[in-house]
Amino acid sequence: MKKRKIAILGATGSIGKNACQIIKENQDKFSLEFFLFNKNIKEAINILNVLKPKYFVTANKEVYEKYKRIYKNLLYIRDLEKIYQDLNIELTLSAIPGSEGIYPTYLACKYSNICAISNKESIVCAYEFLKKEKAKIILCDSEHTSLEELLKGEKKEEIEKLILTASGGPFWELSLEELKHVTFKDALKHPSWNMGPKITIDSASFMNKAFEIIEAALYFEIKNIDVFIHRKSFIHAIVKFIDKSYKFSVSIPDMKIVISYCLNYPNRLKLNLKSLEDLLPLDFKLEEKDLKRFKCLKFGFLGIKNLDDILFRTLLVLGDDLAIKKFAKGEITFLGIYNFIKNFIENNINKFQKPKNIPELLEIIKIIKEENNWEKTKN
Numbered sequence: 001m002k003k004r005k006i007a008i009l010g011a012t013g014s015i016g017k018n019a020c021q022i023i024k025e026n027q028d029k030f031s032l033e034f035f036l037f038n039k040n041i042k043e044a045i046n047i048l049n050v051l052k053p054k055y056f057v058t059a060n061k062e063v064y065e066k067y068k069r070i071y072k073n074l075l076y077i078r079d080l081e082k083i084y085q086d087l088n089i090e091l092t093l094s095a096i097p098g099s100e101g102i103y104p105t106y107l108a109c110k111y112s113n114i115c116a117i118s119n120k121e122s123i124v125c126a127y128e129f130l131k132k133e134k135a136k137i138i139l140c141d142s143e144h145t146s147l148e149e150l151l152k153g154e155k156k157e158e159i160e161k162l163i164l165t166a167s168g169g170p171f172w173e174l175s176l177e178e179l180k181h182v183t184f185k186d187a188l189k190h191p192s193w194n195m196g197p198k199i200t201i202d203s204a205s206f207m208n209k210a211f212e213i214i215e216a217a218l219y220f221e222i223k224n225i226d227v228f229i230h231r232k233s234f235i236h237a238i239v240k241f242i243d244k245s246y247k248f249s250v251s252i253p254d255m256k257i258v259i260s261y262c263l264n265y266p267n268r269l270k271l272n273l274k275s276l277e278d279l280l281p282l283d284f285k286l287e288e289k290d291l292k293r294f295k296c297l298k299f300g301f302l303g304i305k306n307l308d309d310i311l312f313r314t315l316l317v318l319g320d321d322l323a324i325k326k327f328a329k330g331e332i333t334f335l336g337i338y339n340f341i342k343n344f345i346e347n348n349i350n351k352f353q354k355p356k357n358i359p360e361l362l363e364i365i366k367i368i369k370e371e372n373n374w375e376k377t378k379n
């Protein structure tokens with residue numbers, strides 16, 4: 001059987017490492033051709049030794065300069081387009097957090113046959129441009145992969161709404177008063193998912209769910225979307241039909257299920273994981289969202305209202321990236337994230353023309369990052 005040629009953008013992260021594990025366990029099906037990382041050289045070398053890709057690519061100049069003589073197949077991100085041109089990549093998994101993921105994801109869509117996107121920020125900022133490229137885009141996110149499966153074979157006119165679930169994050173039980181005092185470290189303790197720091201903070205603030213609402217609206221072209229809280233995180237998404245019937249997608253909360261489905265798309269892989277039955281009795285309790293305590297969720301609904309406004313969506317992503325850096329440094333509070341993003345959008349929305357293509361979008365992002373001393377605020 002011909003092996004599927006895979007590239008992973010962000011291989012040393014939470015999504016990336018899970019993907020590498022799946023590839024390792026299925027080496028008859030997949031070959032990792034190259035991967036991109038930032039500075040975790042230890043994990044990168046580990047992946048290099050186990051999966052033996054042709055190249056490994058860093059986005060960090062210092063890492064590149066330090067190790068390029070030892071590892072002849074270590075390349076710098078500047079060569080990413082050339083690497084894509086050289087290797088015939090069938091499927092890329094895009095898993096770099098935040099706005100840093102947009103450019104690599106664009107190249108992945110330009111050169112791969114399939115692009116499985118975990119980096120929801122790329123979809124939020126640039127879906128209309130990315131979908132014009134060569135790749136078939138699939139979403140690698142538990143809610144959206146679930147929706148994709150739930151919607152298979154259904155008629156759009158029979159769908160009343162899409163429902164995304166949220167775990168509620170580490171602060172769901174806290175009052176508004178208590179939320180005033182939570183720290184960056186507190187926000188990093190997610191109750192049910194083990195993820196990278198950016199998405200963990202976004203989950204605590206509900207910004208992650210706001211992005212997911214916009215991502216779902218753009219990708220499925222359905223604007224009636226709601227959010228319920230499911231603390232146990234085994235219900236990922238729900239579709240409500242016009243006859244008031246529902247379809248639920250359930251599984252234990254383990255991203256391997258989602259990632260393996262995407263890597264082997266459109267077929268499933270056999271996985272040796274715990275089953276939902278192991279968790280019996282199951283608690284299906286769903287709770288209402290709370291826009292007073294978790295104001296950032298409002299951006300998701302505002303995003304649906306402004307779905308055609310690519311500048312608004314891009315500023316939302318950049319504002320959140322910057323807010324997290326400032327929260328990490330103690331410059332704003334957890335509750336201050338919402339106002340920071342709101343002001344950031346208001347201050348920038350009239351400064352730029354709406355981008356008409358990816359180069360224009362990337363130029364706007366570059367200008368905004370320069371204006372906000374992006375490097376200096378790195379966390």
Ligand SMILES: NC(=O)c1ccc[n+]([C@@H]2O[C@H](COP(=O)([O-])OP(=O)(O)OC[C@H]3O[C@@H](n4cnc5c(N)ncnc54)[C@H](OP(=O)(O)O)[C@@H]3O)[C@@H](O)[C@H]2O)c1
Pocket residue numbers: 009010011012013014015016036037038039040041058059094095096097098100101118119120121140141142193194195196197198199255
């Ligand atoms: N984790 C999840 O369960 C989950 C679920 C759904 C969606 N997602 C989405 O998937 C994406 C990745 O999340 P994650 O949790 O896997 O993040 P993560 O654990 O923080 O991993 C980030 C990965 O991206 C690399 N990276 C960071 N900045 C980079 C840059 N400027 N250029 C190139 N590579 C860079 C990191 O390299 P180093 O390790 O070398 O720093 C690492 O490999 C996010 O967009 C997130 O929203 C994640």
